[in-house]
Amino acid sequence: MTNKEWPLWEVFIRAKQGLNHKHVGSLHAADQTMAIENARDVYTRRMEGVSIWVVESKYIHANEPSEQDALFDPANDKVYRHPTFYILPEELNHM
Numbered sequence: 001m002t003n004k005e006w007p008l009w010e011v012f013i014r015a016k017q018g019l020n021h022k023h024v025g026s027l028h029a030a031d032q033t034m035a036i037e038n039a040r041d042v043y044t045r046r047m048e049g050v051s052i053w054v055v056e057s058k059y060i061h062a063n064e065p066s067e068q069d070a071l072f073d074p075a076n077d078k079v080y081r082h083p084t085f086y087i088l089p090e091e092l093n094h095m
Contacts (some may be wrong), residue, residue, distance in 0.1 A: 007056050009035040013043055014051040021053050029054075 006028040012021035023042045029035035035054040044052070063071050 002022050007058065008058050009039070009054045010060060011039040011043055012053040012055070013037075013039075013049040014053075015048060021051065026057065032056075049053050 008026055009029055010026050011024050013024045023064045026044060027035065027038050029038050032054060035056075036052055039052050039054055043049070067087075
């Protein structure tokens with residue numbers, strides 16, 4: 001298998017102070033072990049992360065931008081799903 005045949009992997013890193021993983025980029029690798037090692041070398045050179053996720057790109061599915069209105073409009077009429085009217089204690093920093 002040549003480098004051109006290696007699958008594309010999406011890389012997600014969780015920062016030291018972070019609560020969630022964030023997409024940081026993509027890379028080609030022969031397998032998941034190589035993808036994690038390459039992601040560590042490329043995206044956490046300055047000790048930015050505490051956790052790495054790699055997902056082969058072919059397993060990520062997304063909606064089409066043209067479908068945005070039909071997909072997200074039904075949520076607009078359910079105000080109880082939007083926590084804008086809740087009063088949160090000051091101790092909650094991650095909301």
